[in-house]
Amino acid sequence: MTDLTHIDDNGRARMVDVSAKPVTNRIARASGHLICQAETLTAVSEGRTPKGAVLSTAELAGIMGAKRTAELVPLCHPLPLSNVVVAIEADPRLPGFxxxxxxxxxxxxxxxxxxxxAVSIAALTLFDMLKAIDRSMEIGAIRVDAKTGGATGDWIR
Incomplete structure (x- = not known):
């Protein structure tokens, strides 16, 4: 009926059977940003935010989000993650992070x-922790930048 991998011949949603696929080392990198007022960026860099350690909390939230992806996205497989790194950097050119x-x-x-x-949850956590001082923030540009491993091989944006 369809070439969509997550739809069966009867049009029902299904989780793709990956049992015949070989185990390979796989890595993916994604990015995004949160745009805010310059004053908000300054408040974070000077440690003057009402909710405390904004960046480290958002990085930790991103790690936790990656670990719970299968609970949040209905047809994702639960995976044993070997590595999750989330890094948030101030970027005055945006201004934001x-x-x-x-x-x-x-x-x-x-x-x-x-x-x-991971990127999405980190961005949402930043928004949550900073909304008391900046309601005009904008989350955007969330995308996959690179992936390695698997049948399709390596890909870089």
């Missing part, structure tokens, strides 16, 4: 969704 996540596993399916989830 750039967010990068890298996720790794040895498995039968990729970790792009986990990397995207």
């Amino acid at each position: 750039s967010i990068v996540a890298e996720v790794g596993t040895s498995g039968q399916t990729g970790v792009e969704m986990e990397a995207l989830t």
Whole structure:
């Protein structure tokens, strides 16, 4: 009926069977940003925010998000992640924060969704922690930048 991998012949949603795929080392990198007022960026860099350690809390939230991707995205496989790194950097050119996540596993399916989830949850946490001082913030440009491993091989944006 369709070439869509997550739809069966009867049009029902399904999780793709990856049991026949070989286990390979897989890494995905995703990025995004949160744009804010210059004053908000300054408040974070000077440690003057009402909710405390904004960047480290958002980085930790991103790691937790990657680990829970299968609970949040209905047809994602639960994966044993071997590595999750989330880095948030102040970027005065935006002004705001750039967010990068890298996720790794040895498995039968990729970790792009986990990397995207890590960036998304980190951005949402930044927004939550800063909304008391800046309601005009904007989350954007969330995308996969690179992936390695699997049948399709390596890909870089």
